[in-house]
Amino acid sequence: MEHRTTVILLLLAVVVAALPAPSHGWGVDGHIIVCQIAQGRLSDAATKAVNDLLPSDASGNLSSLCSWADKVRFRYHWSAPLHFIDTPDNLCTYNYDRDCKDEEGVKDRCVAGAINNYTSQLLTYAPSSSSSSGQYNLTEALLFLSHFIGDVHQPLHVGFSSDRGGNTIDVHWYRRKTVLHHVWDVNIIETAEKDYYDKGTDEFVDALNKNITGEWSGKVQGWEECSKNLTACPDIYASEGITAACDWAYKNVTEDSTLSDDYFDSRLPVVNLRLAQGGVRLAATLNRIFGQKAK
Ligand SMILES: [Zn+2]
Incomplete structure (x- = not known):
């Protein structure tokens, strides 16, 4: 009896290990890239506030903790729906009132609602007080924001409901079996690093920063802008996200598609743009948050 239980448990472990892990945003590298771009663009006031709020072991390096929110997803069960937005199948539009809710229909529980919430929490920051003594844990608010x-800029984080943002669409990335969502979280970035950037994020960040000050420089101010004098503008990013998901991520992909050079070459520019926009906008948002408090 005991032996049978062990065998069943072992089999179960094998089955669970074989299942693709459900993904929740850019992989570690994508988040590092977004946060490194952002950190280089922070105002003095925002740099001071970020350093003040970061735990001492992060030694002023925001990007080292930009995947923290994925790591605490199991400890903070309530946070799982805050990484994405599900939109109606094939509509290719996003609407906050219609779409920003969790599976139980609780309003504001989506990545756009979370960005608004943690922005308002961080607006309570006062340089003199400790990060945990007030109403909120502002260190966690900074890491979540x-x-x-970053997540809201991954197109399939504003994907369709029925395929859970491409998580249920099985594909091959070259020869490897995966799901479409994972291709956008991890595989395109990994392949770019392997092919172009000597396997590192630093070179990737350098290349994107060159585009931000070069080819894209005329557009950057537009990326940073926030309508109606708001501090955070996740709705703009989410609308762009579902458009990119329809125009690029889902396009010409069906169950069991094999995605290789054609897909990689045509989609990498979209990934590059979204990573750059994520970094520029994270910095702009933090600058608005902490600039306002400095006055
Ligand atoms: Zn995430």
């Missing part, structure tokens, strides 16, 4: 502004 930095992660979620």
Whole structure:
């Protein structure tokens, strides 16, 4: 009896290990890239506030903690729906009132709602007080905000409801079996690093920063802008996200598609743009938050 239980448990472990892990945003590298771009663009006031709020072991390096929100997803069960937005199948539009809710229909529980919430929490920051003594844990608020502004820029984080943002669409990335969502979280970035950037994020960040000050420089101010004098503008990013998901991520992909050079070459520019926009906008948001408090 005991032996049978062990065998069943072992089999179960094998089955669970074989299942693709459900993904919740850019992989570690994508979040590092977004946060490194952002950190280089912070105002003096925002740099001071971020350093003040970061735990001492992060030694002023925001990007080292930009995947923290994925790591605490199991400890903070309530946070799982805050990484994405599900939109109606094939509509290719996003509407906050219609779409920003969790599976139980609780309003504001989506990545756009979370960005608004952690922005308002961080607006209570006062340089003199400790990060945990007030109403909120502002260190966690900073780490959540930095992660979620990255996530909302991953097009399939504003994907369709029935395929859970491409999580249920099986594909091959070259020869490897995966799901479409994972291709956008991890595989395109990994392949770019392997092919172009000597396997590192630093070179990737350098290349994107060159485009931000070069080819894209005329557009950057537009990326940073926030309508109606708001401090955070996740609705703009989410609308762009579902458009990119329809125009690029889902396009010409069906169950069991094999995605290789054609897909990689045509989609990498979209990934590059979204990573750059994520970094520029995270910095702009933090600058608005902490600039306002400095006055
Ligand atoms: Zn995430």
